[in-house]
Amino acid sequence: xxxxxxxxxxxxxEGRAANLPCNHSTIxxxxxxxxxxxxxxxxxxxxIHGLKNNETNEMASLxxxxxxxSSTLILPHATLRDTAVYYCIVRVPRGGxxxxxxxxxxxxxxxxx
Amino acid sequence: KxxxxxxxxxxxxxxxxxxTLSCSPISGHRSVSWYQxxxxxxxxxxxxxxxxTQRNKGNFPGRxxxxxxxxxxxxxxxxxxxxxxxxxxxxxxSFTLAGGLSTDxxxxxxxxxxxxx
Numbered sequence: 434x435x436x437x438x439x440x441x442x443x444x445x446x447e448g449r450a451a452n453l454p455c456n457h458s459t460i461x462x463x464x465x466x467x468x469x470x471x472x473x474x475x476x477x478x479x480x481i482h483g484l485k486n487n488e489t490n491e492m493a494s495l496x497x498x499x500x501x502x503s504s505t506l507i508l509p510h511a512t513l514r515d516t517a518v519y520y521c522i523v524r525v526p527r528g529g530x531x532x533x534x535x536x537x538x539x540x541x542x543x544x545x546x
Numbered sequence: 547k548x549x550x551x552x553x554x555x556x557x558x559x560x561x562x563x564x565x566t567l568s569c570s571p572i573s574g575h576r577s578v579s580w581y582q583x584x585x586x587x588x589x590x591x592x593x594x595x596x597x598x599t600q601r602n603k604g605n606f607p608g609r610x611x612x613x614x615x616x617x618x619x620x621x622x623x624x625x626x627x628x629x630x631x632x633x634x635x636x637x638x639x640s641f642t643l644a645g646g647l648s649t650d651x652x653x654x655x656x657x658x659x660x661x662x663x
Contacts, residue, residue, distance in 0.1 A: 529647065531594060532652055
């Protein structure tokens, strides 16, 4: 079973920041938080990952609470092309024995014009 | 560098038939994983291959099988198809560290849409 819970859907106005929450209260000390997204009927796309510090890349920012029980993915300026299902996943990071990902139900982000 | 490719992209079969799906990973990637996506069950892990060996398997019946070739290309086979096998089948590849250890990023292909009638 997935170790994360996410709201089933969210709306966001184009050009505004989209903040997608994720709860992972049973995360282990060596597990990272990963985010993927899946645009309709395409393969999932990696976005970002982190352990406990905030992370930022060209796609998004990841804010992880100090107790690591929850996190927020931030898309700073959402566009219509960001409409997708966003998955929050916890897994052992690089150096683990498997690449297996356990997907939850994700959040459908609908960016409105 | 070309991405993960999957063939065919669409497939229609009838119950009882078998099907073989193919996945070509990104050049240099030696780990390949397969996932099934259905509206009811979401994205579920099928199995993972590294260096021609299956090293992880999801909770699927024995009708689902796979293999990996020496060039890292992978195939999955579903025998005796059932209506419930209709799904999007996704393949993901990743570069592996020494000893086959995992990396951060998996790259997914576009998937094969299988319809069982």
